[in-house]
Structures are given as structure tokens and as C-alpha cells.
Amino acid sequence: MSGQTRCHYDVLGIERDADAAIIKKAHRKLALRHHPDKTFSLNEQQREESATEFKLIQAAYECLGDPVERKWYDEHRDMILRGGMDGSDGADGESSFLYDVTPYHFSGCYDSYDDNNPESFYSVYAECFECIYNGEKDGFLSEGNIDLNDMFNAHLSEVSFGNSKSKWEDVSAFYSSWEAFSSCLSFAWVDIYHLNDIREAPSRRIRRLMEDDNRKKRKAAKKERVEEICALVRFVRKRDPRVRAQREKQLRDQAKKEAKGKKDAEERKKNREIAKQEWRMQQELALAEQEATDLDVGRIRLADLDSDDDYDYGGKGKGRKKKKGKRRGKNNKRNDFDSEDIDEVDAPVDVTDTSAAEVENDDTDALEVDEEGNDSTPISDDVDVDDSGSNQPDNDVDEDNDVEYDSMSSEEESESEEEPDSWRCECCRKDFKSAAQFENHAKSKKHKEKWKQYEKKLQKEAKKKAVEDLMDEIA
Numbered sequence: 001m002s003g004q005t006r007c008h009y010d011v012l013g014i015e016r017d018a019d020a021a022i023i024k025k026a027h028r029k030l031a032l033r034h035h036p037d038k039t040f041s042l043n044e045q046q047r048e049e050s051a052t053e054f055k056l057i058q059a060a061y062e063c064l065g066d067p068v069e070r071k072w073y074d075e076h077r078d079m080i081l082r083g084g085m086d087g088s089d090g091a092d093g094e095s096s097f098l099y100d101v102t103p104y105h106f107s108g109c110y111d112s113y114d115d116n117n118p119e120s121f122y123s124v125y126a127e128c129f130e131c132i133y134n135g136e137k138d139g140f141l142s143e144g145n146i147d148l149n150d151m152f153n154a155h156l157s158e159v160s161f162g163n164s165k166s167k168w169e170d171v172s173a174f175y176s177s178w179e180a181f182s183s184c185l186s187f188a189w190v191d192i193y194h195l196n197d198i199r200e201a202p203s204r205r206i207r208r209l210m211e212d213d214n215r216k217k218r219k220a221a222k223k224e225r226v227e228e229i230c231a232l233v234r235f236v237r238k239r240d241p242r243v244r245a246q247r248e249k250q251l252r253d254q255a256k257k258e259a260k261g262k263k264d265a266e267e268r269k270k271n272r273e274i275a276k277q278e279w280r281m282q283q284e285l286a287l288a289e290q291e292a293t294d295l296d297v298g299r300i301r302l303a304d305l306d307s308d309d310d311y312d313y314g315g316k317g318k319g320r321k322k323k324k325g326k327r328r329g330k331n332n333k334r335n336d337f338d339s340e341d342i343d344e345v346d347a348p349v350d351v352t353d354t355s356a357a358e359v360e361n362d363d364t365d366a367l368e369v370d371e372e373g374n375d376s377t378p379i380s381d382d383v384d385v386d387d388s389g390s391n392q393p394d395n396d397v398d399e400d401n402d403v404e405y406d407s408m409s410s411e412e413e414s415e416s417e418e419e420p421d422s423w424r425c426e427c428c429r430k431d432f433k434s435a436a437q438f439e440n441h442a443k444s445k446k447h448k449e450k451w452k453q454y455e456k457k458l459q460k461e462a463k464k465k466a467v468e469d470l471m472d473e474i475a
Contacts, residue, residue, distance in 0.1 A: 069105075115163045
């Protein structure tokens with residue numbers, strides 16, 4: 001080590017009880033004064049002195065700016081200023097196997113980071129850690145041990161501090177091994193009671209108490225030694241340029257990884273949006289083509305069908321047609337029966353006002369009578385039933401009923417002959433294959449709503465046409 005050790009508080013010109021804000025302010029002021037970029041106007045000797053002072057200022061701020069290092073420095077300040085103890089010579093209460101590492105907690109113990117300089121960072125601390133391990137080895141052998149493989153920290157000899165060109169794997173292995181340091185020494189030199197004192201103990205109880213006190217002292221000394229070495233490892237690791245370079249590299253790699261991940265996420269999102277738009281366009285085109293095909297074929301899609309509409313698909317319509325033909329046959333029977341048994345009408349009656357709805361109702365009534373009675377011939381109110389169960393027509397039959405039955409049969413025959421092939425609802429724009437389907441559709445709720453809209457539309461058109469006619473008359 002070179003140079004005289006100066007107190008960090010004296011370097012920054014502050015008191016020992018100064019807080020973090022005062023330390024930071026003093027460091028900034030002195031760093032601006034002695035920074036190499038500010039000393040161009042000075043001569044060479046002054047620039048060298050200013051550069052040395054700047055290094056001391058930086059070292060003092062790095063130590064006092066960290067609460068953990070500042071605490072350790074305050075506890076060992078006097079020892080550091082005295083230059084520590086030479087571990088090879090020993091001291092009172094200390095063993096020659098414990099290499100003194102106190103001076104190495106000071107940044108002034110090395111001059112530079114040049115590998116060729118014997119006072120460089122790598123040379124100084126490589127020698128320091130080697131001396132620590134040699135002390136552990138010598139102490140282990142002095143306690144009567146022979147095989148070094150039994151020493152549980154023997155793996156420390158396999159790692160080296162290296163230099164500025166060492167690989168990161170070697171550097172990481174070195175710090176990992178020394179950060180888990182544990183001494184293999186017995187620390188018997190810190191015993192309060194020696195072997196003769198224990199033997200001369202007046203009782204076993206006192207002897208056990210003496211041994212317990214010695215055990216506590218050894219444990220405390222070992223703990224202190226381990227904490228001292230671990231603190232040195234943290235101090236060196238924090239100032240190692242190789243560790244700083246690796247940390248910066250990791251930060252750059254992490255930033256690149258995050259940027260790449262963000263870019264990939266945006267690209268995936270963009271691709272999903274494009275794929276979604278393409279799918280939507282394809283679906284719209286397919287739907288448009290399907291609608292155009294449906295319009296060309298004239299087919300009604302199932303989605304447009306009303307649940308109340310009774311469309312004729314399959315054998316349902318055929319069944320209805322057969323039923324309707326059966327009903328017409330019964331009506332014909334009834335008409336034949338009436339024409340044979342009813343007296344001749346005196347005066348002709350005009351039956352042109354008979355509507356198709358009345359014929360339909362009469363057919364329905366006749367069907368109900370046929371279903372309730374045992375005989376297929378309908379029973380009329382004007383026909384008397386004798387004891388033998390035969391139907392006898394009444395002599396006082398109303399002439400209007402005769403005319404009505406004749407008109408019904410003639411009207412139904414004409415209806416069956418002139419029945420259209422399809423029925424169309426103009427307001428709903430739907431076609432039906434039978435009158436029953438059309439009637440069921442006319443009773444549906446959807447048709448009624450459409451019919452109301454259709455009426456409003458017709459009224460608007462009528463009003464518009466009336467206004468136009470009126471304007472034409474005025475003109």
C-alpha cells in the first residue's frame with residue numbers, strides 16, 4: 001500500500017455526525033473543484049496532486065455514502081488510520097493465523113486498475129485473499145490436523161482473484177466462494193480459562209461453567225472474523241470494474257430483451273387485428289353471396305320464418321289436402337241428402353251474396369257433427385228422429401235453408417275448381433301453398449305488426465297522393 005491514510009471525514013471536510021445531505025453536498029463541491037476536466041490551466045505537478053485528491057474524494061464518498069460501509073468504518077476508524085496490525089507478527093489477544101484485513105477496507109490501498117502495476121487493484125487484493133487463506137491453512141495444521149482435504153474451506157484455494165482479462169465465470173466463482181466464507185480455526189486463543197484453570201476447578205459444575213464461557217468466547221470471535229471477511233468481499237466486489245461491466249451488460253441485455261418483447265407483442269397484436277379484419281371481410285362476402293343466391297333461387301331462409309307460420313314441408317300438406325277432400329265429400333253427402341228429402345222451393349232465391357267465409361264455417365260445423373255422431377250423415381235441427389232410429393225430414397222445412405244448402409254445394413264446387421296454386425301476403429312478402437297456411441299466418445303476431453306498418457305506409461302514400469293531386473288542381 002502507498003501513501004498516508006487520511007480520514008474520510010477530513011477529506012470531505014465534514015463532521016463525523018454529518019447526515020447524507022451534507023455528505024453529498026460536500027462531495028459535489030470538492031469534485032467540481034478537483035475534477036480532471038477543471039485543471040487544464042494548472043501545471044503538471046498541480047494536476048497530479050489534484051487527480052490524487054479527486055481519487056480520495058471519490059473513495060471517501062463511496063464509503064460514507066453507503067450506510068453499511070459507514071457503520072463499519074466508524075467502528076474501525078482508529079485502526080484504519082493507524083494502518084492496522086500486521087497479521088504475520090500477531091498482537092495482544094490475536095493469533096498470527098488471522099491476517100489483518102482492516103487496511104484493505106480503504107480505497108487508498110491501491111493506485112490503479114493496471115495489471116502491470118504491483119500496487120494495482122488486482123495485485124493488492126489478490127495478495128490479500130491469498131494471505132487470508134494461508135492463515136486458515138496454517139492454523140488448521142497447527143491444531144494437529146494432517147489432511148488438508150478435511151478443511152471445509154479448502155475449496156478457496158481453487159479460485160483466484162485474477163486480473164482485468166479474467167473471464168466472468170472465474171470472477172463469479174471467486175466471489176461466490178468467498179461470500180460464503182467460514183473460518184476453520186478453533187479460536188482457542190480467546191479462551192478466558194486455560195486448561196490448568198479448568199482442571200483446578202473446585203467442582204464439576206464450575207468446570208462446566210468455565211467451558212461454557214470459553215465456548216461462547218470462541219463462537220463470538222469466529223463470528224466476528226467471518227463478518228470481517230464478508231465485509232471485505234462486499235467492499236472489493238462493489239469496486240471491481242469487472243463486476244460493474246457485467247452489471248451494465250446485463251442491464252443492456254435486459255433493456256434489449258424488454259424492447260424486443262414489447263415489439264413482438266405489438267406485432268402480434270397488429271397481426272391479430274389484420275387477421276380479424278380479413279376474417280370479417282370474408283364472412284361478409286360469404287354472407288352477401290349466400291343472400292344473392294337465395295334471392296336468385298327465390299328460397300326463404302329458415303332465419304326469416306316465423307315460429308307461428310305453418311309452412312307445408314313433407315307429408316303435412318298432403319294430410320291436410322286429404323282431410324279437406326274428406327270434408328268436401330261429407331258436404332256432398334249432406335247436400336244429396338237434403339236435395340232428396342227437402343221439398344221443392346216455390347220461389348228462386350238470389351245466393352250471390354253468400355261469402356266463402358260462410359261456406360267455410362258451415363263445412364266446419366258439419367265436420368263437428370260428423371265426428372260426434374255415430375252415423376256419417378249429419379243431423380239437422382229440421383229433421384225428426386223416429387223410434388226406429390231413422391232420420392225423417394220435416395215437412396215444414398224452411399225454404400231459405402234449402403237455397404242455402406244448394407248455394408253452399410255449388411259455391412264449394414266452384415271454389416275447388418278455381419282454387420289458386422299459392423296465397424301471398426303482401427305486407428309480409430311471403431307465399432303460401434295452402435289457404436290453411438295463409439290463415440294461420442294471418443293470425444300470427446308478427447303478421448299483425450307487419451299489417452299495422454303496412455296500413456300506415458298505405459295511409460302515408462294516400463295522403464301524399466292526395467296532396468299531389470291537390471297541387472295539380474291548383475296549378
